[in-house]
Amino acid sequence: MSNPATIYEVASRAGVSISTVSLAINHPSRVSAKTRAHVLQVADELGFVPKERAIARAKAGVGRIAMVAPFSSYPSFAERMAGALEALGQDGTQLVVFDHEDIATSDSPLLETLPVRGHVDGLIIMGIPLQDAAAERLATRLPTVLIDQKHPLLSSVWVDDFGGGQLVGARLVAGGHRRVVFVRETETSFLDDSPAQQRVDGLRSVLGADAVREITVSRTPSAGREVVDAYWRGDSDWVPTAAFAHRDLVALSVLGAAREAGLHVPSDVSVIGFDDDDAAAALDLSTVANPLRESGRQAIRLLRDLIAHPDTAPTQVELPLMFRARGSSGAAVQA
Template sequence: MSRMGRASVTIYDVADAAGVSISTVSNALNRPDRVREDTRRRVLQAAQSLGFTPKSEAVNQARKGVGRIGVIAPFVAYSSYMRRLAGLLEVLNKANLEVCTYDEESAASRTSLLLSRLPLGSRLDGLVVMGIPLDDEAAERLLAASLPTVLVDSEDARFSCVVSDNALSGRLVARHLLDAGHTRIGYLTEEHEVAAHPQQGVQRSQAFAAELAAAGHPLELQRVVSTAHSVDAARVAAGGLLADGSLTAVAAHDDTLAVGVLHAAAERGLRVPTDLAVTGCDDGDVAAAVGLTTIRQPFEESGRLAATTLLELMGAEHPTRRTTVLRQDLVVRGSTGAALPATV
């Protein structure tokens, strides 16, 4: 009877498929330095195609030396992740590691289809996931593969994380607008699927609302509007916010949405900042170009920290999870007409 007919795949099946002895399979999984590179790759490919799952210790040993790091992020949808990638590449290129990027459609998706399909095991040494909240299924898949993983712009106690102090950014913007005398303030946020948890956006908006409430000017529900992540969608959504002429300021989730607010204000003949103050978040190139008051985030630094954290995880015998929180800074420009930055 062929071994391939057995209920579970064994090391013998892998040896047959790879055309090697079982001792070679064992060495490829446990002592890869004793096996030629082409043989080791053939064994790993056979093991993956057969669905053979050795002990996690053997998987870790076999993976060493592949030299490939995966990076998942919504690169096309958000330019900020390209800046994070630049910082990450700065570190990983010096380590002579190959970087494979995978573009996720949006950070506001219900779940990550890429994470459910991504080839783990012998294909990658490590993984960086940027801006994508992990559901339990995706997290368990990564943990089961014993793949060193770092999350950026998303928090999960099961993984090492590099995050921004989003609550601080919300408070800074709210305090800045309050100090400038604004009490009738609107908020434009990014819409997302009900089951998704874009933590950075929630933390930022909740802290913003809490700061206003503490000052005695609670953010009214009708003054909070969500929109798709594009300038034109934001322009239309902001038009609804500005329709009754009651607002003197609008805070947007990020710079892209803030530019939409600026367009909506121009369409209504509102002068910025005399009639309407506008703020964003991220401080990308567009913010400086249009004179937008915004929150400066250390994107390149977060990428560098993610890379160094991942390298430490890959090299540690007993890796320790940790979370690094990066501070945010308010950058004041003409869209709010204030001379001094707020402090919290």
């Protein structure tokens, strides 16, 4: 059996200094993306794992898993993490949490280097789009499970966002709605099939393209006012009778702004969200219930299986969605 590659060999093959290799792996933001990608490619080719991590893995793993998500941008991910913690229980496994800057950010030095660092036994990535190069490295070097995203090389836990949009569309059609505005926040994702996009596509598949318009709002508390100003103040010639937001906090902002503007909910406008956060129930918001905690529990189950059996083929787990009818939705006034 050949000896494992050393950091000196990685540096020599890559044509860089040992310190550059160390920075690329342990402090990736301190080197350029081009240099980091080159060093990591060489590390992959040589199968390099830092010495202390290789020893730990040879014994019994390091007893630690990582979770990466845009926690500070989207509170719903904390609910998924709670489910993961429930599934971990008291078995002694440490959960290391990394806050990713934004759900729409695709270039992540952290996700590029985690498989090479070797300081965790497994990884859960929530809601972050992956480029193929990062997915390939994860698939070969670190047991990984995705939540709210899919990639053919990796196991994932997901919901049918297109089907969720269809659920909302069916309810709105039954309520007599013929003009609906879909409210989404600014995204810079390189993907064309983000959850928000899938939801509006599902909505259009039921109502028809001409019945649905979109508005992109800022990720601020005033997002709801932007919607009301665009469609219910002034002389808009297209007045929707319902607003469907891609997540509950945005829908609640629209709900508050509509009432502030003197609109009656739901007789003037119905408002619907997505996720079924605690605030949705408290404020009587109709929404699509997303099994957030269950997704965290399922991800831990899949990850444990992958850690125990690394050669297992990727597994895809789809969780069901359910419409929660509350006071913010109802029959529209026909126009």
